[in-house]
Amino acid sequence: MTVAVLCGGVGAARFLRALAGIHPAADTVGIVNTGDDTVLHGLRISPDIDTITYTLAGAIDPDRGWGLRDETWRAMEALGRYVAVRPATSAAAPTWFNLGDHDLATHFYRTARLDEGATLTEVTAEIATAWGLQQRLVPMTDDRVATMVTLRDEGIEVSFQEYFVRRRHSVPVSAVRFDGIAAAQPTPAVLQVLRRATAIVVAPSNPIVSIGPIRALAGIDEVLAARREQVVAISPIVGGVALKGPADRMLVELGMEASVVGVARLYAPIAATLVIDPVDAALAPAVEAAGMRVVITDSVMSTPEIGNELARRTLAAAGIA
């Protein structure tokens, strides 16, 4: 009984970790957003894939939520020397995106393998194996898709990482666009998993910039809509705020509602059920009015037990007892 999980970064990683407590990891497939992917220093960075890999390996830094524990930052420190000499027109030597020394090996390997002609799907599987993962992780596409964010006040469009990391997602946005999406294809593996999975979970990730790119790929929403009864989404908005990141503000800035109801309006076409936290119980009728069934259970994964129960209730909603 395969469970497919549509994934962004931290929230999805934590859900997958919780899921491993109640469902065989070998029967779990994470379909991971790559719209956040970027190239820095010539290296191919896949932040969401790495966050999930490191989390499931038990190697994630528990405080930061990203990167490796016991990490050092020697290469980053040394980069400062070059910031001082680069031409005014150059963006080389970015020091606003931290890459730890151990973490670099992952980007080295990914970059070298892609240069050799391997697909991101192949490399992602190799890296997962290197970390001992039982779950299967597949990128949403082997093509390049870049999430671009228009900053409302500056009136410029920047890459997702420039918004998310460099500006600490603290500035309002006026538009989100997935560059390259029209030419990109979901991989055959992604389509096959979505068609065959017993249950499909939309992880508690940002619906716009994490789940959005996956859904924007040709054919994905159609597959999900066709399997809507088996699709269960977990709201990343709890009590009107995002558990992590800018999803709440982003929803409002883009004209939606930062609530489980706003989430339900986005997911109703593709998912039959929305899992919401008890704090939002009063909004259950509005979620149902938006076209989704409601499961109410603790969704802030502050302990393993809460995470396991969330995973159990989520699978149950898709028909897996």
Add this chain to the structure above:
Amino acid sequence: MTVAVLCGGVGAARFLRALAGIHPAADTVGIVNTGDDTVLHGLRISPDIDTITYTLAGAIDPDRGWGLRDETWRAMEALGRYVAVRPATSAAAPTWFNLGDHDLATHFYRTARLDEGATLTEVTAEIATAWGLQQRLVPMTDDRVATMVTLRDEGIEVSFQEYFVRRRHSVPVSAVRFDGIAAAQPTPAVLQVLRRATAIVVAPSNPIVSIGPIRALAGIDEVLAARREQVVAISPIVGGVALKGPADRMLVELGMEASVVGVARLYAPIAATLVIDPVDAALAPAVEAAGMRVVITDSVMSTPEIGNELARRTLAAAGIA
């Protein structure tokens, strides 16, 4: 009075450092071999340029002779995990070429700047500035040239670094080739420096794989031959052995003589004078018979004083008192 120095790695770096003691660094230009350059982990590595830069900055590791002092190797350590999972056909995650964590920043900057469209000449100057160098360093070309070495016993051709580092230059070679040399051009800066310099020094570097690529570029040997009286070479072979690296064995394996006489036969067309060590004084007549004037002075730069005197005698031979 500009002094131009044709450079490989360690020997050239030490000569330039010695030269700085007796000649204004601002009037010194190093023209550096890039045939050793390679791409590892997607990063553009220029070993000879970096060795010279770090040496002149006083930042070179004094024991290894390459890389930075007080270096750490965290990224390299972490790469081992991926060696275990890469496909048999993959060369990703090479752990035989050590890149220190601080050193990585240099490759990050170079790679990013080249990706932005900067020339290697521009990037090399920026990196030299970042390290406070007064000397000017210019790569021999902005085009890609790759020194390829045929291994006699294995009968295969490998990149220079695979020979030099991976096999610790301990296997016999049967041929050396400069891939890309026919399409490569020396930069305008290189030609201008060679035409205008008051003196031109061929550093005590490997005549085949360090000086050879520079000379193989279109027009270089012609410029040097035209300025032959101002060109002084320092023999990298002392007492029949290379001060560093495989130059002695390589000369023999390729049918030449591992002696100052063998060096003289290579350099006679482009340099009027060869600087040799007193240990080779008896060979002075043979060097002269090969067509070069001889300067005899201590050429093993074991102390700053010996280095300074070597530099002084070298410039004097070119007419700079």
